[in-house]
Amino acid sequence: MAPRSPVRWTKSRAPNRRLWLFLSLPLLALASLQAAAAILRRANALGRRCAPAVAEYSGGSPPPPRPRIAMVSFSAEENGGGGGGRRSFRGVMDAVGGNKRAYAERMGYDFIDARRLVDPSRPPNWSKILAVRSHLHHYDWLFWNDADTVVTNPDISLV
Numbered sequence: 001m002a003p004r005s006p007v008r009w010t011k012s013r014a015p016n017r018r019l020w021l022f023l024s025l026p027l028l029a030l031a032s033l034q035a036a037a038a039i040l041r042r043a044n045a046l047g048r049r050c051a052p053a054v055a056e057y058s059g060g061s062p063p064p065p066r067p068r069i070a071m072v073s074f075s076a077e078e079n080g081g082g083g084g085g086r087r088s089f090r091g092v093m094d095a096v097g098g099n100k101r102a103y104a105e106r107m108g109y110d111f112i113d114a115r116r117l118v119d120p121s122r123p124p125n126w127s128k129i130l131a132v133r134s135h136l137h138h139y140d141w142l143f144w145n146d147a148d149t150v151v152t153n154p155d156i157s158l159v
């Protein structure tokens, strides 16, 4: 029997390398996802500390009053909602308003539908500033949320 030529040996090894690459790429992707999820979990935990926790006020003084919080949103249904008239926001607030109101009520926040503040002379997105600014002095925190969003986890509070 003739000995195998080095060329044949190399060729037969090549699929093994591809197999290893094929098997290791999903593992690498999974590890990357795990790392990203861990970073996001930590960032979430840090980012939700808008107000000091009540437990930090244990020196005999009464706990501070709960921060007054409102969710602000509107849907510019009359003037197309932006996007140069290519998009329509018609019916959006009817569809998602209940979701926003239910979350606000559950958390003890006010919900402000600021559609009356939309300035028709400007693109609708500029009216977000008007909507937030006009309520700023009534609250400690305002949570602007675009009309085309929903609360997917109502168990998470803003503070």
Ligand SMILES: *[C@@H]1O[C@H](CO)[C@@H](O)[C@H](O)[C@H]1NC(C)=O
Pocket: 123, 125, 126, 129
């Ligand atoms: C409104 O949208 C336009 C176009 O996308 C953008 O240039 C502008 O910065 C936006 N304004 C605000 C307040 O978001």
